[in-house]
Amino acid sequence: xxxxxxxxxxxxxxxxxxxxxxFQLAGxxxxxxxxxxxxxxxxxxxxxxxxxxxxLVSEDISTPINMDxxxxxxxxxxxxxFSLPSAGSAKQEVDYRKMLKTILGV
Numbered sequence: 001x002x003x004x005x006x007x008x009x010x011x012x013x014x015x016x017x018x019x020x021x022x023f024q025l026a027g028x029x030x031x032x033x034x035x036x037x038x039x040x041x042x043x044x045x046x047x048x049x050x051x052x053x054x055x056l057v058s059e060d061i062s063t064p065i066n067m068d069x070x071x072x073x074x075x076x077x078x079x080x081x082f083s084l085p086s087a088g089s090a091k092q093e094v095d096y097r098k099m100l101k102t103i104l105g106v
Contacts, residue, residue: 009053009079012046014039019058019086028056036064043081047072052079058086074105 013023013030020030031046033039039061046052062069062083069081 010049010051011054011056012052012079013056013058014042014046015056015058015061016086019084023056033061036061040065040068043069044072047076047079047081050078055079055081057081057083059083060086 011028013020013028014033015030017032020032024030031039031042033042039057043055043057046055057069066083069083073081
């Protein structure tokens with residue numbers, strides 16, 4: 001049972017066909033993007049949808065537009081935009097401190 005104070009939000013994936021299809025098998029909506037610019041355009045549209053609470057982006061798509069995503073995160077508190085490794089991607093370290101400073105404008 002869901003408490004009355006909880007509201008449901010949509011989760012949407014953005015990325016390659018394989019990435020999106022993998023999540024669709026689990027019931028998560030997705031948008032297939034052929035390139036980073038198309039993906040960013042779709043992510044901006046999703047950020048204006050009040051029903052979307054989480055956007056999962058494949059890392060191969062998000063890496064080239066990382067600065068644009070960071071700026072978008074700085075201006076909008078919702079949805080949470082999170083990059084996930086795509087199939088076959090190499091392990092990468094993330095400097096969360098640097099990202100947070102960029103978001104906060106410090």
